[in-house]
Amino acid sequence: ARVGDYALVHTGYAINILNQEEAEETLRLLEEIAEAEEKS
Template structure:
């Protein structure tokens, strides 16, 4: 099973973007989503943005992932 994580694009340079995932900054590729812009949420899998998400969908997904992580920690 593969898991993709929503991330917020904070900057873009060429075909790469800096994104924030849970307070951590990462550099990802935008080759699969060249239309992505700063401020967009993207779905990240193996270092690539594979889809652009609307803000509500991204925040709902992040909340579900937080709940799952809290359940694992208990």
């Protein structure tokens, strides 16, 4: 990974490098999951 790259990280390890579109979609989905958990 390079400075400015988007990385999906789990337990301190980069498991995937994402382009900007993928990163934004992943963030949107994670926020949606968090909101659903708050409501339950």
